[in-house]
Amino acid sequence: MLSSNAFVDPGKMKDYHYTGPVEHRFSPYSFNGGTVLAVAGEDFAIVASDTRLSEGYSIHSRDSPKCYKLTDTTVIGCSGFHGDCLTLTKIIDARLKMYKHSNNKTMTSGAIAAMLSTILYGRRFFPYYVYNIIGGLDEHGKGAVYSFDPVGSYQRDTYKAGGSASAMLQPLLDNQIGFKNMEGVQHVPLTQDKAVQLVKDVFISAAERDVYTGDALRVCIITKEGISEQTVPLRKD
Amino acid sequence: PQASNVHALMSEHTVPLPFPMSHGTTTLAFLFQGGVLAAADTRSSCSGLVACPASQKIRPIHSHLVGTTSGTSADCALWKRILSRELRLYQLRHGRRLSTSGAGGGASADLGGTSGGLQKASPSSSGPGLWYVCSDGTRLRGSLFSVGSGSPYAYSILDQGVRWGLTVEEATSVAREAVYRAAHRDAWSGNCVDVYHVTSKGWTRRKREDLKEEYYREKGRQGR
Numbered sequence: 001m002l003s004s005n006a007f008v009d010p011g012k013m014k015d016y017h018y019t020g021p022v023e024h025r026f027s028p029y030s031f032n033g034g035t036v037l038a039v040a041g042e043d044f045a046i047v048a049s050d051t052r053l054s055e056g057y058s059i060h061s062r063d064s065p066k067c068y069k070l071t072d073t074t075v076i077g078c079s080g081f082h083g084d085c086l087t088l089t090k091i092i093d094a095r096l097k098m099y100k101h102s103n104n105k106t107m108t109s110g111a112i113a114a115m116l117s118t119i120l121y122g123r124r125f126f127p128y129y130v131y132n133i134i135g136g137l138d139e140h141g142k143g144a145v146y147s148f149d150p151v152g153s154y155q156r157d158t159y160k161a162g163g164s165a166s167a168m169l170q171p172l173l174d175n176q177i178g179f180k181n182m183e184g185v186q187h188v189p190l191t192q193d194k195a196v197q198l199v200k201d202v203f204i205s206a207a208e209r210d211v212y213t214g215d216a217l218r219v220c221i222i223t224k225e226g227i228s229e230q231t232v233p234l235r236k237d
Numbered sequence: 238p239q240a241s242n243v244h245a246l247m248s249e250h251t252v253p254l255p256f257p258m259s260h261g262t263t264t265l266a267f268l269f270q271g272g273v274l275a276a277a278d279t280r281s282s283c284s285g286l287v288a289c290p291a292s293q294k295i296r297p298i299h300s301h302l303v304g305t306t307s308g309t310s311a312d313c314a315l316w317k318r319i320l321s322r323e324l325r326l327y328q329l330r331h332g333r334r335l336s337t338s339g340a341g342g343g344a345s346a347d348l349g350g351t352s353g354g355l356q357k358a359s360p361s362s363s364g365p366g367l368w369y370v371c372s373d374g375t376r377l378r379g380s381l382f383s384v385g386s387g388s389p390y391a392y393s394i395l396d397q398g399v400r401w402g403l404t405v406e407e408a409t410s411v412a413r414e415a416v417y418r419a420a421h422r423d424a425w426s427g428n429c430v431d432v433y434h435v436t437s438k439g440w441t442r443r444k445r446e447d448l449k450e451e452y453y454r455e456k457g458r459q460g461r
Contacts, residue, residue, distance in 0.1 A: 121315055149283075153311035155292065167286055 029081050029129045030055055033212030034066050035163035036077030037199060038135035039177065040143030044192045045222045047075040047135035048199045049163075050207070050234060052215040053082060062215040062236065066163075069227060070096060074109045074136030075220045076116075079163035080150070081129035088128050091119060109136035113146035113154055120152030127151050131162040136222055143222075161202075165210035169202055176202075196221065200232055207234040261425025263387030263416055264294055264305035265395060266367055268380040271405045272436035273365045276412035277305050278387065278420050279429040279445065290428040291445075299324060300439045301334065307385040308372065365435070387419030387426035394418050405434060409443065420448050 033054040039046045049066035052059060067077045068089045076092070078085040095115060099107050107115070113134050120128055132148040147160035159177045161169035174180040176198055179187050190198075199219060207214040217232040264277040277294035280287055295305050298321050306313030327335045369377045369384065381399055383391040394415035403411065412432055420427040432443040 117311075117314070121311055124311070149288070149311060151309070151311035153309075153314050155289070 028126075030083070031080065031129075032060070032082040032085075033164050034064075034079035035161065035165040035169065035203070035206055035210065035213045036066050036079045036131070036133050037159075037161045037169060037173075037202065038077060038133045038145040038147070039159045039173075039190070039195050039199060040135065040145040040157070041190050041192055041195055042143065043137075043141055043223065044195070045075075045135040045137060045143035045145065046192075046195055046199055046219060047077050047133065047222070048203065048217060048219040049077045049079065050203060050213045050215060050217055051231075052213065054212050059215075065218040067218055067220050069220070070112060070134075071106050071136075072226060073222060073224075074107075074112055074134060075222060075227060076112075077133045077135070077162065078130045080131050084128040084130045088119070088130055088132075092116065095119070108139050109134060109144050109146070110138060110156075112136075113148075113156075116146075116148060117152040117154050120148065120150065124151055131166070133160050133162045135220075137224065141224055164212040165206035168209060169206055172202055172205070192221070192223075196230075203232075203234060261423075262294060262307040262385035263383070263391050263419040263423060263426040264307050264385050265381075265383035265388070265391045265412060265415055266305060267382070267395060267399050267408075267412070268365050268367050268401075269399065269403045269408050270401055271403070271408060272434060273303075273367055274408045274412050274432065274434055275303055275305055276416050276430060276432045278416050278426040278448075279431060280420070280425065280427040281310060282425045287428075293431065295431050295433050297433075297440055299328075299334070301435065301437075303433050303435050303440050305384065312372070383415070385426065387416075387423035390419035390422045391415040409434070413446070417448050417451055421452070 033052060034050055036047070036049040038048070047067050051061075051063050051065045053061040053064035064082070066079050066085065067075050069075050070092060076089065078088060092112070092115075096107055096112070099111075116132060116134065120130075120132075127150045129150055131150065134144075134146040134148075136144055138144040145157045145160055146154050147157050147162060148154040159173045161173060175182065177190060177195075179185050196219060200217065203213070203217045214235045214237070215233075217234050219230045219232065221228050221230070261282040262278060262280070264275070266273060266275040275295050279291050279294065281289040281292040292310065294307070295303055296317050297303050298317060302324070304317060304320070306317070324335055367379055367382065369375070369379060369382045381395055383395060392415075394411065398411035398414070399408075409432055413430055416426075416430040420430070427448065429445045429447050431445055434441050434443070
């Protein structure tokens, strides 16, 4: 049970339309846009994000990727409020180091996911406004994707889209990777090349229809050989 | 640290949230001669978006105790973890499992500022027990409960079909039907149905069933 919808109040947009007298409270949150996507295969995982950082009608940066490498087998994608994304990744990095020093081994993807859930819930009454998706390899070398809501509810999936264009991408992934809502179709297992191509196509579509998604796409492919990155240009308008 | 401010927090957040939480569900449980039956849908919605069509709303707490969840999923997940931990500690310290009523008491004491209803179903030494626990502290013992936005629809099926003397197959069929009807009419319930059966030997789980198929089967039966 996850809440992955981007809430419809992105910062200063209301000021452009006069709706009557309204009380302005300071909001500690701001919405910086961006879309993140993760796919798990048989022996690989892909985490991809666009690189646009926006606020209201402005773009702060065209080169701000939302995938962060955590370990050699795990990458996290965070979208939502950029300030909370940065702090959260710093906290996760610190906790990974602490674990490594105490237990003399690297945290597994499943352990990182469980830890992130408790970190997020620790702020239940002043949440991190971040939509997280973790992609990586589990202890058996199979691809794993863990998707979260802002207060820490999580589960393991095969594929998940998060962020501003998630509502557009998720049905497309359900159809193309999950073979849902189709009759009489052969379920072919997803190869790495097909998955990468699908991710690129899906982001190109997202950039067409979502204003907060665009500029460039960063794809991180996680296999037992390591993490390889690719950057693909997207629409800049 | 939040205890002193529980009332303010229960009604609203001190900081206005920019996103909605996910909730909306149909869960039900009832006692009958064969033990306890619990059923739930699997849709996790978030104000209009189906955030997850395959969530697990009935989670086993231990071999003989099963809990259903409704409300904010993160809160429910936390409850279950705390409850499982406390029950396991009790079991290790006292050498026997805590009764359902005790587990219910423990659960309600831990809540504050969260939202959700939980039903706990298990057979204990005194027979099967069913408790409804709510985040405002309500703790009710009963023989039939349904929680969630789809509960009115489920109640109509359950009130008509649940009797003490049901066989396991009949009880499963009633529970499934109740979730199916609720899923059909309630926008925030749907996708699949999970059914768990708890007896003195432990819980067993029926394979998750997609309700879309059931809808078309019924259409076929009616010859439309």
